Amino acid sequence: MIELPVVGALHEEQIDAALARKEPGTKGVWIQTLGCQMNEHDTEIMLGMLQQIGYKRVATPVEADLILYNTCSVRENPERKVYGQVHMLRQLKERNPNLIIGICGCMTQQKAELERMRQELEHVDLIFGTLNIHRLPELLNKVQMTGERVIEVWHEEGDVVEGLPVQREGKLKAYVTIIYGCNEFCTYCIVPYVRGKERSRSPERIVAEVRELAAQGYKEVMLLGQNVNAYGNDLDQDVDFADLLYLVNEVDGIERIRFTSPHPKHFNDKVIRAMAECEKVCPHVHMPAQSGSDRVLRRMGRRYTRAQYLELVRRMREAIPDLAITSDFIVGFPGETEEDFQETISLVKEVEFDSSFMFIYSPRIGTPATRLKDQVPEEVQRDRIYRLIEVQSEVSLKKNVEWVGRTVDVLVEGRSQKDPDRLSGRAPNNKLVVFQGHPSLIGHTVPVRVTEAQTWSLTGEVAV
Structure with missing residues (x-):
């Protein structure tokens, strides 16, 4: 065998x-x-x-x-x-x-x-x-x-190579890279070392690609970058991420615009205003917090405080109705105390994230965090990640229950993976919605009334 x-x-x-x-x-x-x-x-x-x-x-x-x-x-x-x-x-x-x-x-x-x-x-x-x-x-x-x-293996960045052919997965949603690399050098992160420094594509190239996708029938684009809202910082042109959102919003045929992942440090009021004013930009932000403790955030090199993060959340929610906020968290970072961890728990409860990706700290060779003292024991890390997942699950269910009885526009992506007899798709705020419907609805935007809430998804029925 x-x-x-x-x-x-x-x-x-x-x-x-x-x-x-x-x-x-x-x-x-x-x-x-x-x-x-x-x-x-x-x-x-x-x-x-x-x-x-x-x-x-x-x-x-x-x-x-x-x-x-x-x-x-x-x-x-x-x-x-x-x-x-x-x-x-x-x-x-x-x-x-x-x-x-x-x-x-x-x-x-x-x-x-x-x-x-x-x-x-x-x-x-x-x-x-x-x-x-x-x-x-x-x-x-x-x-x-x-x-x-x-x-x-090249270790020096060259120019951004354009015009490469792409064999995309599916015909409904498409990835569009807008910036490569990252200049942040958070102490735990290997990305700047393996992806290189930030290199933005020209806005003309990006808009041309989005137009081509619209002509091919794609309805949603996801703008990609390791640090997506640092877009334009390295360009000679006077253009930034907010400007790009306005440009892509003007492309006929595209119905939805998403992006990932932004850095809280670069998420300014101009970006918030662009999200509020561009009707195609979806009301969902994946905003990695990583920790709720100022002490841990400093050791991580994140360059913002808990208070600054909370103020950013307040401004976003004030400007964008029904905004869903998701996040990333690292548990068991070197030196993290139980008090630090409780600060993360309290941040999850205070912000009420719709969902989060939660990970145990993983040392990466060559990053400064590997040289920090007070590495957290593995059994403590495991205990904390289980507790954080439990809290986030409770918050996620609470947030989803708020949608029961409301009608959402669902871009139908296909049959549900868990129940092939039903269809599934995403609401504008990125909530997964599962409902009974004819396969002819796949690829269309359908109004669905939410009837049930689960921790990570919603169940509904086509609204008549």
Whole structure:
């Protein structure tokens, strides 16, 4: 038996039979994407480039001629997953010597991880980074022509590469990157080291891409950046994130505009005003707080205080009706005391976040936080994350109950994953809404009256 990612354990005969069924002349690619929306969009770009040179996406690694892992390095768990799964592929490659295995993304930008891959993963043929994914076809050709391993990871940012093909997931919602990199250097975060400094795309290029998406029938765009509201700081043009929201709002055919992720430090009144005045910008902000303690925020290098965060929330809610606010939190940061943690609990209760992503602090090699004293014991971290999840769950349910009896416009995305007999979609404030409806409603915006509230979703019925 051979254990493989996704498909589980297969007999060698099953693998050989699957390989024998492959049509001559066809080339399949299987990609495993870990991490954020930026990584998901990078995968769409790589699929677009591969499609142009004859590759077709396949459902399992057994069917593939090319396997790619687009990696994440924000936390340790995704890294462990990559090593575990790529080790599994060794036996598959032995039975299919023509198989090419590649690793890309943020993990490869870390010199220590790159060296580990070089030594431990000898069966990997291709390793490249976040700054040169546009060279994938060329690098792949080099592997095929020479039969040798190719490792090419750039550590210096070049110009933003435009005009790359994109094979998007779905035909309703689309990612549009507006800025790459991050200049914040929070003490716990590896992103500036693996994604480079901030580099904004020109507003003309962004608007042109959104217009093209509208012409193709897309109804919603998600503007992406590691620090999305720092957009324009590096451009010669006098344009900022708020200006860009106004520009994208003018594109005919686009019904909804979302963005992620902003930094509280850059979320000024001009951005709030743009959100309030642009009717297509959805009333939802994902605003990472990370902690409710000023002492921890200082150690994190976040450059705002609890009071400043709360004042920002007050101004946003005053200007934008029915605004949903979601957040990120890190629990067990070095030196975090029980008193600090209680400050985070109280922030969740005071703001009443609609939902949050909550994580245990994960040390990242090369970041300043790894040198801080007073690392929090693992059992304390686990206890705190469970308590925070419990509080956030209570708050999320309370916020969702407030929507029972109200009617929301739902952009119907497809069948519900949990109940294929029902449909699901998102309200403007990003609430997941599940309801009974005919499949012909998929792709349309439908008024739905909310009848029930769950912790992480709403249930409703089509409003007559």
